Structure formats: structure tokens, C-alpha cells
Amino acid sequence: MKALKIIVLAKQVPDTRNVGKDAMKADGTVNRAALEAIFNPEDLNALELALQMKDRVKGSTITILTMGPGRAAEVIREALYRGADDGILLTDRKFAGSDTLATSYALAKTISKMNDYDVIFAGRQAIDGDTAQVGPQVAEKLGIPQITYAEEIVDIKEKEIIIKRRLERGVEVVSSTKPVLITVHSSAPDCRPRNAKLMMKFKHSKTVTELQDMSEDYLDLYQSRPYLKIDEWSVNDIEVDDAALGLSGSPTKVKKIENVVFNAKESKRLTAYDQDIDDLMKELIENHTIG
Amino acid sequence: MDDQEVADVSLELLTKAKSLANKLSCKLEAIVLGTDLKDVEKKLFKYGVDVVHVGDDKSLAPYLTLPHTKIICDIFTKEEPQIALFGATSVGRDLAPRIASAMKSGLTADCTSLEIGDHYVKKTDTTYKNLLYQIRPAFGGNIVATIINPETLPQLATVREGVMKKEIFDEGYKGELKKINVNDIIDDSDFIVKIIERHIEEKKVNIKNAGIIVAGGYGVGSKQNFKLLYDLAEVLGGEVGGSRAAVDAGYIEHERQIGQTGVTVRPKLYIACGISGQIQHRAGMTDSSMVISINTDESAPINGIADYVITGDIAEIIPKMIKYYRKNSK
Numbered sequence: 118m119k120a121l122k123i124i125v126l127a128k129q130v131p132d133t134r135n136v137g138k139d140a141m142k143a144d145g146t147v148n149r150a151a152l153e154a155i156f157n158p159e160d161l162n163a164l165e166l167a168l169q170m171k172d173r174v175k176g177s178t179i180t181i182l183t184m185g186p187g188r189a190a191e192v193i194r195e196a197l198y199r200g201a202d203d204g205i206l207l208t209d210r211k212f213a214g215s216d217t218l219a220t221s222y223a224l225a226k227t228i229s230k231m232n233d234y235d236v237i238f239a240g241r242q243a244i245d246g247d248t249a250q251v252g253p254q255v256a257e258k259l260g261i262p263q264i265t266y267a268e269e270i271v272d273i274k275e276k277e278i279i280i281k282r283r284l285e286r287g288v289e290v291v292s293s294t295k296p297v298l299i300t301v302h303s304s305a306p307d308c309r310p311r312n313a314k315l316m317m318k319f320k321h322s323k324t325v326t327e328l329q330d331m332s333e334d335y336l337d338l339y340q341s342r343p344y345l346k347i348d349e350w351s352v353n354d355i356e357v358d359d360a361a362l363g364l365s366g367s368p369t370k371v372k373k374i375e376n377v378v379f380n381a382k383e384s385k386r387l388t389a390y391d392q393d394i395d396d397l398m399k400e401l402i403e404n405h406t407i408g
Numbered sequence: 409m410d411d412q413e414v415a416d417v418s419l420e421l422l423t424k425a426k427s428l429a430n431k432l433s434c435k436l437e438a439i440v441l442g443t444d445l446k447d448v449e450k451k452l453f454k455y456g457v458d459v460v461h462v463g464d465d466k467s468l469a470p471y472l473t474l475p476h477t478k479i480i481c482d483i484f485t486k487e488e489p490q491i492a493l494f495g496a497t498s499v500g501r502d503l504a505p506r507i508a509s510a511m512k513s514g515l516t517a518d519c520t521s522l523e524i525g526d527h528y529v530k531k532t533d534t535t536y537k538n539l540l541y542q543i544r545p546a547f548g549g550n551i552v553a554t555i556i557n558p559e560t561l562p563q564l565a566t567v568r569e570g571v572m573k574k575e576i577f578d579e580g581y582k583g584e585l586k587k588i589n590v591n592d593i594i595d596d597s598d599f600i601v602k603i604i605e606r607h608i609e610e611k612k613v614n615i616k617n618a619g620i621i622v623a624g625g626y627g628v629g630s631k632q633n634f635k636l637l638y639d640l641a642e643v644l645g646g647e648v649g650g651s652r653a654a655v656d657a658g659y660i661e662h663e664r665q666i667g668q669t670g671v672t673v674r675p676k677l678y679i680a681c682g683i684s685g686q687i688q689h690r691a692g693m694t695d696s697s698m699v700i701s702i703n704t705d706e707s708a709p710i711n712g713i714a715d716y717v718i719t720g721d722i723a724e725i726i727p728k729m730i731k732y733y734r735k736n737s738k
Contacts, residue, residue: 134653389725
């Protein structure tokens with residue numbers, strides 16, 4: 118079978134699952150520094166399905182694409198350690214403030230500029246917004262079909278790909294021709310761990326910006342090993358309408374952010390002692406809340 | 409549609425949309441796509457729907473992204489609605505972003521509240537009148553954001569099942585039926601994705617309508633410990649629910665998740681066990697008539713909205729509750 122060209126869309130996100138008490142500053146704004154930046158969990162599931170596809174179809178390649186600040190290059194390295202072939206960091210101040218529509222516009226324009234592709238994988242949603250919009254919107258902008266909530270690759274044929282989808286109350290098996298964009302659900306297999314050999318190979322991979330802080334010894338190494346170069350693209354590398362980027366390209370605006378305030382009720386405080394529990398249950402039975 | 413029934417979430421959205429339409433003094437219209445839809449409009453008019461667009465064709469069930477997107481975009485382009493709402497179901501969350509991208513309009517996912525209001529921009533001294541305020545918790549639930557789309561129409565939002573209340577507007581309300589000529593809009597190119605197999609299970613649990621809910625969070629500690637919650641729920645005649653953290657940890661199935669990205673419930677009694685109570689969770693249970701929080705952490709946020717706070721270990725407390733109830737209920 119002809120080798121497949123696979124793109125995986127991934128995002129670096131603040132770990133909102135482990136928000137500690139220091140996550141909010143005194144003025145009510147979010148303290149991003151207190152949150153660890155991680156590989157969005159469902160994007161790791163997406164990477165795993167891409168790797169399975171690469172395992173099944175010999176000669177296939179995986180390019181990981183991420184949009185974000187310079188430090189998001191970490192996501193690309195993580196993917197290289199697990200078996201991706203190369204990556205592109207899309208980074209530019211002009212992307213700041215993008216909502217899902219402006220983000221998908223930038224990603225779709227980047228993909229159009231890349232080589233041909235057969236399959237695009239992405240996580241269903243990112244944990245910092247839970248919108249699940251970017252995948253379908255990229256597919257729409259590229260004019261290709263989408264398969265959302267993928268859980269398993271059932272079959273890969275010359276002309277079509279067969280995918281099992283996880284719905285809220287069941288599953289569906291669908292086929293699509295290529296190219297297609299597939300968003301991956303958390304019920305798909307967990308991503309394989311880092312491969313020790315690949316870690317050795319790629320641990321010194323860097324973007325152009327990261328190179329600036331490196332010593333001359335490193336630059337010699339970098340010159341002799343072309344795979345260490347992580348592509349870094351900016352607005353200048355893609356053909357875009359600047360007005361469709363960032364804040365100006367985002368139809369949704371944040372009108373107001375409110376810190377969560379408790380309208381604390383007058384709670385009755387009880388202990389675990391028998392008497393307290395018995396009194397509570399007695400009261401609930403008497404006022405017909407239970408029973 | 410949910411099999412041959414109109415999905416509950418759609419009726420809930422029609423109820424909310426009717427109140428928004430009344431505020432804006434505009435019409436409420438509904439779009440139904442599927443097959444064997446004879447008389448479906450009769451089920452909708454009583455929610456105050458002025459126009460029901462029905463696309464009835466074998467090719468439209470089960471749902472496929474591309475044909476549904478094309479038909480709805482076609483109607484949006486002709487009718488130019490100000491606001492369009494979608495249920496945040498697996499269908500709605502597949503369809504709405506595709507439509508938003510095609511219409512180049514803004515979409516807010518999983519809103520917990522929708523209101524009408526104005527927006528003033530100082531820089532340009534412009535006031536936008538009667539916008540849809542799309543309100544949702546954001547950033548791990550530490551903040552609540554109000555989102556607007558001042559420049560683009562339609563203003564799009566998805567809402568989870570149970571967040572809005574379903575209420576009949578007027579039993580005798582009469583609207584208009586408009587048939588969609590499906591085959592004038594879609595063609596073979598919209599059927600690139602084909603369904604090979606489908607297994608949809610019956611809805612097993614119905615926590616949305618339960619009168620008593622015993623819900624557990626990450627603090628329950630394990631799937632085994634959840635057994636205690638099932639015991640208590642069984643004795644009291646209630647259902648068991650869980651927070652997202654408990655679902656993510658694999659303690660309980662997703663179907664029982666309560667909160668912004670799960671189900672919204674309004675029981676007369678809500679017993680929160682080992683739930684810290686982030687806003688996404690509270691968004692799904694804050695209308696409970698009575699809340700009891702059992703938690704080892706005295707300062708858990710959920711305690712702020714609880715009527716009773718029991719500080720201690722569920723493994724000790726729940727058996728005592730069961731024991732007393734068995735002995736003293738009739």
C-alpha cells in the first residue's frame with residue numbers, strides 16, 4: 118500500500134486538571150505561571166492513532182504541527198520521542214488572542230502550505246477550553262470531511278480509512294476517502310511511552326529561536342545533524358489575511374471575566390459522630406426530603 | 409432527533425430560545441432534519457415555535473456531518489437568524505463548529521446561561537444592541553466568562569442537556585411548516601463519509617430526573633469506595649452521579665457525570681461525597697433544593713453552597729446514614 122502522509126495537530130495547554138489554590142492571583146486573574154504546561158491529553162491519543170497508522174502502513178510519515186509560543190516546541194520534542202518524524206512550530210505575536218475560528222484559519226493555511234497529506238489527526242478537544250471546535254473548523258476550511266470522536270482504526274484500505282467513533286450512547290463505524298481529518302476521543306488507546314533511542318536522537322532538537330542561546334559546540338552538532346532542526350514558521354511563511362488572525366480575526370470577544378465568588382449559604386456544620394448523623398437523618402425523614 | 413422522538417435538549421433550547429425571542433420581539437424558528445418526520449411540527453409548535461423547517465429524507469438519518477452542515481448553512485444564508493442554538497450532544501458538537509467555520513461566525517461551547525444585553529466599545533464609541541451574552545465557566549472553572557459576537561451573525565452557542573428547563577409555552581400555539589427541498593441542496597459529494605455500523609444503547613441511567621442524587625468526587629478515592637454511594641442511593645431510592653474528576657479517574661462512567669460537561673440536575677436532595685466543588689461541577693447541581701456535603705476537607709468550595717456540611721470520612725459516615733435510615737424509615 119502507498120505510504121501515508123500524516124499530520125497531527127497538538128496543543129500545549131496549562132494543566133487545568135490540577136488547579137491548586139495558588140492558581141488565582143489576589144486580583145482575580147489567572148496565575149498561568151502556577152500551572153504546568155503539558156501536552157494536551159487527547160492530542161496524545163491522536164498521536165497514538167497516528168503512530169498505529171504509521172506502524173500499519175510501511176513508509177508512512179508523521180508531521181506534528183503546533184501553534185503557540187516558543188516554549189510549545191516542547192510538544193514537538195515529546196512527539197519526536199514517541200515516533201513522529203518531524204514537526205512545525207507555528208508561532209507569531211499576530212496569533213495572540215485567537216479564538217477557535219482564527220486558530221483554525223491559521224492552521225488550515227499552514228497545512229495548505231505544507232506538502233500533500235492523507236490524514237490529519239487532532240485531539241477531540243483541549244482541556245483549557247473544552248470547545249472541541251478547532252478540529253471540525255480546520256476540516257471545513259480545508260474542504261475535507263471530518264470524523265470526530267475516533268476511538269480505533271478499524272481498517273486502512275488503498276482508497277478508504279475505516280474508523281470506530283465513540284458517541285454519547287454507543288459506537289459507530291464509518292468509512293471515508295482520503296484526505297480526511299480525524300479527531301480522537303480519550304477512549305482511544307493511551308499514547309505509547311517515549312522511546313529511549315528516539316529520546317537520545319532528538320533531545321537536542323531545537324527551533325531557530327532556541328538556537329540563539331546555544332554554545333558554538335552545539336551549533337557544530339546542529340549543522341552536522343539536520344534532523345535536529347525543528348521548523349519554526351511565522352505569519353510570513355503562510356499566505357494569510359492579517360485581519361483574519363488573532364484578536365481581529367476572532368468573532369468571539371470576551372466581554373467580561375468574573376472571578377468565581379461564593380454566595381456562601383449558612384451551612385450547618387456537623388461531625389461524623391453518631392449523634393450528629395442520627396439528628397440529620399431524623400430531620401430529613403421528618404421533613405420528607407427522604408423516605 | 410433522538411430515534412423518532414425530539415431530543416429533550418432540543419425542547420429545552422426551544423424554551424430558552426422562546427424567552428430570548430420574546431425579549432428581542434422576533435420569531436422563533438426550528439430546523440428538523442431526519443427521516444419519517446411526519447407531524448413532527450405538532451410536537452414543536454407548543455413550545456412557541458413560529459416556523460418549523462423540516463428536511464425529511466432517508467439520506468438524513470442517521471446523522472452525517474456534511475449534508476447536515478450544507479442544509480443548515482443554506483437556511484442560515486436565506487433566513488439570516490441573529491441567534492442559533494445547538495444541543496451540545498455528540499451530533500451538535502460535531503455540527504456546530506463546522507457550521508460556524510462555514511458561516512465565519514463565532515461559536516461558544518457548553519454555555520451555562522444565555523442572556524440578551526448591550527455592549528459598548530469605548531475606542532470606537534459604538535454600542536452594540538441586543539447581543540447574545542454567552543456565559544460559561546472557563547479556565548478550569550476558576551472564572552466565568554461572558555462571550556459575545558458583536559460583528560458576525562448568527563451568534564452561535566451550544567448548550568448541554570438539562571442546563572435549560574423545558575416548559576410548554578402554549579398548548580394551542582400555531583406555527584407554520586416549511587418543507588426543505590433537501591435534494592436541491594445536497595448531492596453525492598456530501599456523502600464521502602459512510603456509516604458502516606451503528607450500535608446505540610438505550611439510555612440506561614436517568615440521573616437528570618432523579619429526586620435524590622448521591623454524587624462522588626475524586627475524594628471518594630476508588631471505584632470500590634463508590635460502592636458505598638450506590639448502597640446509600642439504593643436505600644434512599646436515588647441515583648448515583650459523579651464529578652468530572654471521578655469520571656476521569658475511572659471511578660464512575662461518563663453517563664453519570666454531573667456538571668458543565670455532563671448532566672445538569674435539580675434534585676430535592678444532593679449528597680456530595682468527596683467532591684471539592686469546582687464551578688463546572690456546581691453549574692450542574694446548584695439548583696438542588698438541599699445539598700449535603702461530606703468531605704474530609706473543611707474548606708472544600710462545595711461546602712459554601714451546602715445546607716449541611718459533615719466533616720469526615722465517607723467510609724465512616726455513609727454506613728451510619730444507612731443504618732439510621734433502615735431502622736427509622738417506615
